[in-house]
Structure formats: C-alpha cells, structure tokens
Amino acid sequence: MEIDVFTLFPEAFGWFERQRHVVNALAQGHRLEYVNYRDHTPLNAGQVDDTPFGGGAGMVLRVDVVEAALRARYDVDPVDLRARRRVIALAPGGALLDDGMVEQLAREPALTLLCGRYEGFDQRIVDHFASDEVSIGRYVLAGGELAAMVLCDAVMRKLPGSLGHPESALEESFSNALGGAPEYPHYTRPAEYRGWRVPEVLLSGHHARIREWRLHQSAARGPLP
Numbered sequence: 001m002e003i004d005v006f007t008l009f010p011e012a013f014g015w016f017e018r019q020r021h022v023v024n025a026l027a028q029g030h031r032l033e034y035v036n037y038r039d040h041t042p043l044n045a046g047q048v049d050d051t052p053f054g055g056g057a058g059m060v061l062r063v064d065v066v067e068a069a070l071r072a073r074y075d076v077d078p079v080d081l082r083a084r085r086r087v088i089a090l091a092p093g094g095a096l097l098d099d100g101m102v103e104q105l106a107r108e109p110a111l112t113l114l115c116g117r118y119e120g121f122d123q124r125i126v127d128h129f130a131s132d133e134v135s136i137g138r139y140v141l142a143g144g145e146l147a148a149m150v151l152c153d154a155v156m157r158k159l160p161g162s163l164g165h166p167e168s169a170l171e172e173s174f175s176n177a178l179g180g181a182p183e184y185p186h187y188t189r190p191a192e193y194r195g196w197r198v199p200e201v202l203l204s205g206h207h208a209r210i211r212e213w214r215l216h217q218s219a220a221r222g223p224l225p
C-alpha cells in the first residue's frame, strides 16, 4: 500500500515512523510519504491559508494551495484523482473511523490523507478533491496530523507482515472472530497480586475451557454502542 500524507508538519510523524509495526510494514514494501503543502504553494512567502470570507476567527487552508500540492504529487487534476484513489480529508465531522472502515481502507492499494490545520479546509477542497471525509472522534484536535497517525496506525497493523504475531490481529476487539465484540480480558504473572487472583480457568491449562471462557467474556462485554 502507498500512503501519502499531506500536511504542514511532516516532522510530526517522526515518532510514528519508528513504531515496530510501521517499520515492519515499510520493510515489506509498503510506503508512507509526506507532502508539505507549503513546499508547493503558488503564493508568496510560503502562504498556505487565508482569512475566512464572512468573517470569524482563524485561518482557512486555501484550495489553490492544496490543488498545487496534489498536482505536484500526482501530475493530474485533483478533481479526477479521487476517482482512482481514496483521498481522505480528515475532519471532526466526517464519517467516524471504526474497525469496519479500517478493514476496508487496508484493502486499498493507495491512500491520500489531507491534514487540515487552523480553522480547517476551504470547503471546496472537501467537495471537489476528497473522496471521503473521516473523523477519528467527536472532538476537535488542533490539526489533522494525529488523526492521520491514528488512521495509519490502525490500517498499517492490518497489513500482512506488520505485526510480529499475525494471529494477534485475527482475534482482537471488533474482529469477526469475536462477532464484532470487544476482546476478552488478559492476565499475566503474578497469578495473585494484592489478593486479586487471575481467573482459575486461565491457570487450568484446559484449552477448550479457556476458549469457551474467553468467548463468553468477550460476548458479555459487547457489542459497544
């Protein structure tokens, strides 16, 4: 998979790129690259935003700046780009990211993520260049970078070869194996701590009973609203 992140702050992704599953995915040939809107702005002095028509606080990311960055990267009219590539504008009011959407995105050959800043995007960016508007939750972050990292993190750990133990992705919260419910609880040593004892069944070595207990615990926790 190729992921291109359009942002004013590519350096924000330094920590993310060092995470093991991301390192593994990149080593498998997947790509994660960044385009800084500011590097392609047709305006003077690196300008990328402007004051909102109609007044109000904050600055709005300009449509001509985003078009220039998309054209520089893909050499096509961005209006046509979204027909052949998912172009996702990150926005608090977008479709909520969930495991189903992550699964679907992980099957795409390529993703483009547009990070907003300040007051957000000129609406024409969303209307004419984006194929999707995606939100990571109903709260407002200062910029789209963390949202892009959340989306990439969830998508990249679904890519074959990204996890040290691929089986951990098969049976985890919201997976088909658990009928979409949250995962069952885990415990490790010590078996007893401050009088809090690990459920006996997990110490029994009886695989069938452990499996039954886990499925029951998972079902009892979900589905979440």
Ligand SMILES: C[S@@+](CC[C@H](N)C(=O)[O-])C[C@H]1O[C@@H](n2cnc3c(N)ncnc32)[C@H](O)[C@@H]1O
Residues within 6 Å of the ligand: 089, 090, 091, 092, 093, 114, 115, 116, 117, 118, 119, 120, 121, 134, 135, 136, 137, 138, 139, 140, 141, 142, 143, 144, 145, 147
């Ligand atoms: C300060 S926010 C803009 C908020 C916008 N004025 C509003 O009220 O909806 C700046 C940028 O952060 C990103 N962002 C903020 N919260 C987000 C969320 N919950 N999910 C996805 N992106 C988010 C978007 O890219 C947005 O354009």
